[in-house]
Amino acid sequence: MQVQVSVIVAVYNEARWIRRCLTSLRQQTLVGLEVIVVDDGSTDGTAAICDQYAQQWPQTFRVIHQSNRGQGPARNVGIAAAQGRYLGFVDGDDWVEPTMYATLLATAERSHAQIVVCDVRKLYVATNRETSLQSLPAASDHVDIAAYLKYGLNNAYSGNKLYARNCWTNCRYQPMVYEDLDILLDMLSRCERVAYVQQPFYNYYKHAGSTTLDYTNPRLFDIMTAYRDAVAHAAPRYVDAVTYCVAKRILINLATPGFIDYLAPFTELIRGLATAFKASPSVMNDPAIKRILYYATQPTLPPYLICTVQNWLDSWQTYSRGLTVIMPKTGQTPGQIKARPDAVKRDYWQLQGLFDHGGLLVLGPVTLQRPFGQLRAGGDVVVYRGERCVVLGAQPQSPLVFELCQRLLSGPQSLSQLLTSIKTQPQQWALVTNNLRRVAVTHWVH
Template sequence: MEKKYKVSVIVPVYNVEKYLAQCLDSLVNQTLDALQVIVVNDGSPDNSQEIIDRYVALFPNKVFGYIKKNGGLGDARNYGVQFADGEYIAFVDSDDWVDEKMFEQMYNFAIKGKHQIVISDMYCIYDGWTTGHIAKEYRGNNPYPLMEDYLLNCLDPAHACGKLYYHQLLLIQEFPQIWYEDMATIPVLMSYAESIGYLQIPFYYYRQREGSITQQNDKRTLQVICAWDNIISKANKQYSNEIVAAVYKSIETFIAFKPTYANEFLEYAQNRKDLFNNNPIIQKRITSGEQENLINKRLIPHIIHYFWFGYGPKTE
């Protein structure tokens, strides 16, 4: 069935009345015609709904508001997808904003290249700062990446935002209701895409708020294990070597930057030693010294404490 819109943008909303107008302004002012903006109020207790109502009234043919019981970011995205009538779908967090040419350029790039996923870069803004930095969404070494290159780097990082997805692709995998819903979902979608394109322009302005900083001792960090399991079990088996290698690399990263749970991550790797030991990409990297052999690594005594002040996933 032919879609009514070129792009549907889904915006989950929860406790963001301070930032929501800036986000919606950046969407209603897009240069792309035939754009649908789906705003999902995920049971927000603040005054966000008043702002949503105002934009729905001002742009009745473009902005569509929905209210649901609170279920988290992933659940709100899934809810919005059912109302999407665009050929492509995108996600924008309600405390972020985008360049006004983002969806016109990404849509045209997708159509021209027949891409089912288009990746763009992000501009990271830290709340209260006047400057930020560009975050590259593809960090591989191949300047002309193949599918294998994208999948080897699919968890470095794995943001849902800043990308364009062919509508039918999102029927393969919903966002799970866990803390690392992006990590659990995006690599799976990428593995089934017929073609991925990379537009090296930072269209997306990602706001890192103090309230969304991951606390070192938050046990929800361990939900990343559910994300790894989901990727391994549900990704396209055609790229199983690349997917498993990407998960192994992600485990290394979490051990380094989330040391409170380093033992749990090591145990996860060691409990799946057959999977990792039989992966030719991982073994080649270990032999060359590019990666550490986690299977033979000893568990870290809990009396040793490390501290890392970093940024994690945005959550409600």
């Protein structure tokens, strides 16, 4: 029997849900369905459950075991092994309605569409609610692709689609989070025809442990790469629609409280895409979306970190992407501090490095528990634990850093004492701290 549709299920430690997923696929009404389960190094019993299905229904299920490589690479293994004329994807903690693939295949055959889309029912475990919104206003065998890219729901989601095999000839998932977003807008922009079935066939189970709901997870930096790739790789005839979609999505991210910890990277992303946004008629003609260009004008501290204590660095590097650690250069010690302790000389050269490059200077032990994009979003900043400054952030050529250097050279106070006085005696620093942000160590550190 010819395989009509190959469904690829990439799984990792999903023993709690995988039976429901595989059972929903076994119950499909489509004749000629194969299910390729790629066990991506599971350690919780998932592999054994998958093997049971393959042993009991070998005509439907195949299992491939591999060491853990991530969902994107696991899906790629399934794509390479698939025999079907069409491909579909289901996450191991989701499930599908019994007629999903029969309906999508019939639509693809009738419409000659390269991709057929259906709606998604989302089930939110934490809040015990569900949503089922229509992706487009009406079902269609010939969707307006530009409109779907700009306004359609779930357009950058893999599971609610059936793909002609040739969609994947030159496409593969990247080893990243948001691997769907990275590839699907590009793929849709290269289609000649897309069809839409207005039925919520795909059930998306949003449980509390989801990576994309854990905003403290530094893997979420991948969303920046996905947005850049989407705009850079879009087919010319739909680059306006893809750019509009990306701008709209970024604004939604910025309005999501959890993403505040990524504010500086988002600002830098927008600055890098500003030319594309300005070249997009759809962005520029929509006042609500055009306001994204406001962020391109906002300052961020340069992505440099000055820290001379090695064991303080670990969490800063864990919760960043593209941050460069620089060691301050030393030269001839100014005569004013030659006789002072080595710690003062070290502080002077650290301030010189901060003055030259800008960025963040770590002056005390701070163990992060989430990204620190808020700290880098804006101008000069001091972070206090009690009255002690543990982090000093500045723009290059900062008047505050210059003044700190001068006072360190001219007086008996240490850098730590000077920074404490900014908090306790602010009137003495009024000329150089007009726009200074004063931050207490709060939720973003242990």
